[in-house]
Amino acid sequence: SQKIEQNSEALNIQEGKTATLTCNYTNYSPAYLQWYRQDPGRGPVFLLLIRENEKEKRKERLKVTFDTTLKQSLFHITASQPADSATYLCALPFSGGYNKLIFGAGTRLAVHP
Amino acid sequence: EAQVTQNPRYLITVTGKKLTVTCSQNMNHEYMSWYRQDPGLGLRQIYYSMNVEATDKGDVPEGYKVSRKEKRNFPLILESPSPNQTSLYFCASTPRVGRDTNTGELFFGEGSRLTVL
Numbered sequence: 001s002q003k004i005e006q007n008s009e010a011l012n013i014q015e016g017k018t019a020t021l022t023c024n025y026t027n028y029s030p031a032y033l034q035w036y037r038q039d040p041g042r043g044p045v046f047l048l049l050i051r052e053n054e055k056e057k058r059k060e061r062l063k064v065t066f067d068t069t070l071k072q073s074l075f076h077i078t079a080s081q082p083a084d085s086a087t088y089l090c091a092l093p094f095s096g097g098y099n100k101l102i103f104g105a106g107t108r109l110a111v112h113p
Numbered sequence: 114e115a116q117v118t119q120n121p122r123y124l125i126t127v128t129g130k131k132l133t134v135t136c137s138q139n140m141n142h143e144y145m146s147w148y149r150q151d152p153g154l155g156l157r158q159i160y161y162s163m164n165v166e167a168t169d170k171g172d173v174p175e176g177y178k179v180s181r182k183e184k185r186n187f188p189l190i191l192e193s194p195s196p197n198q199t200s201l202y203f204c205a206s207t208p209r210v211g212r213d214t215n216t217g218e219l220f221f222g223e224g225s226r227l228t229v230l
Contacts, residue, residue: 043221100158100171105155
């Protein structure tokens with residue numbers, strides 16, 4: 001069955017450094033992959049989508065890569081700020097149809113001043 | 114303002130007392146979905162709807178019902194709530210889903226925290 005794995009341990013980094021979060025998936029070849037940000041007690045907010053034929057996508061300080069051979073996506077935040085502290089979720093469309101997104105459990109990022 | 118609105122935001126109820134969590138979106142989206150979020154398990158889909166009068170089960174539909182009589186509304190019904198349905202619930206919508214969809218991004222509501230005693 002499909003599986004999405006994100007680091008369950010929180011990532012703690014210093015302000016100004018680059019944060020790198022990982023999303024691995026198995027038994028699957030998705031046409032695209034999405035990243036969301038979730039603040040405590042709030043709904044997830046869409047950040048970026050990357051398609052299977054795109055190696056890299058950027059949006060301001062965010063960069064996402066998609067390696068379909070490794071079945072992995074990396075999410076980078078450059079020049080990180082304390083305001084970037086949140087949980088980041090990756091999501092893929094279900095292989096049996098594109099009627100639903102399956103989410104990873106998320107990785108919590110804490111950026112310290 | 115484009116948004117997904119859920120009510121109530123917080124609810125404490127007792128086992129067996131029927132309740133409904135409402136969800137409404139003002140973006141004319143075809144697709145709507147309900148998720149529950151539990152610590153360590155992430156977001157799990159309960160039900161989804163591709164359009165009016167078209168609903169289908171997600172990964173964890175047991176104990177829930179939904180209806181989609183109008184495009185904007187997608188209520189979640191717990192006929193006989195049990196303590197294992199204590200969770201944080203999210204409604205979400207998107208214009209459409211599919212392999213070639215433009216973004217497929219989901220717009221989420223603010224969540225409804227339900228406690229069943």
